[in-house]
Amino acid sequence: MTTIGAQPLCSPKADAGLLSHSFQIAERSPGQPLAHIxxxxxxxxxxxxxxxLVEEGLSCYVDDAVLVVSELVTNAVQHSHGREVALTLTLHNGYLRINVHDGVPSRRTTPENPCDEDEHGRGLLLVQTVADDRRGAWGISNDGASTWCELALAVS
Incomplete structure (x- = not known):
């Protein structure tokens, strides 16, 4: 859960790769529901x-990072139509960087302002809010095949 106002401080860590994991998803046609797996x-x-993150002593970032990962991986799984999806977590220059790559070039999207009745369309708004709260940033690669979010490790 993202907290507003003062953020808990965790000890900044040295630059490091924390996680690199990829997986295949089942090929499907646009509009076809996701396979359960x-x-x-x-x-x-x-x-x-x-x-x-807990193993690295960064437990105070877990809730925000898990929310970002959930939104970015969900988007990649939904829109890649049977491709490999890769998640990487790295520490660099005082930031936790979350990168999700689905290998599918696409148009660069921006967060939408969904109506109350809309069932989808809030994910990138959530990512933007978490990034702002953690004095970070988020973005999409020039070719649209990767989405990333950086969260500052030391917030005062």
């Missing part, structure tokens, strides 16, 4: 993120 991959990425 593919939906389970999102939960597995959340679990791996939580585990690696």
């Amino acid at each position: 593919d939906a389970l991959q999102v939960a597995e990425m959340r679990r791996l993120t939580r585990t690696h």
Whole structure:
């Protein structure tokens, strides 16, 4: 859960790779529902993120990082149509960087302002809010095949 206002401080860590994991998803046509096993991959990425951050002593970032991972991996799984999805977590220059790559070039999207009745369309708004709260940033690669989010490790 993202907290507003003062953020808990964790000890900044040295630059390091924390997690690099990829998985295949079942090929499907646009509009066809996700295979159950593919939906389970999102939960597995959340679990791996939580585990690696706790092991690194960064437990105060777990909730925000897990939310970002959940949103970015879900988008990649839904829009890649049977491709490999890769998640990497790295520490660099005082930031936790979350990168999700689905290998599918696409147009660069921006967060939408969904209506109250809309069932989808809030994920990138959540990512943007978490990044702002953690004095970080987020973005999409020039070719649209990767989405990333950086969260500052020391917030005062």
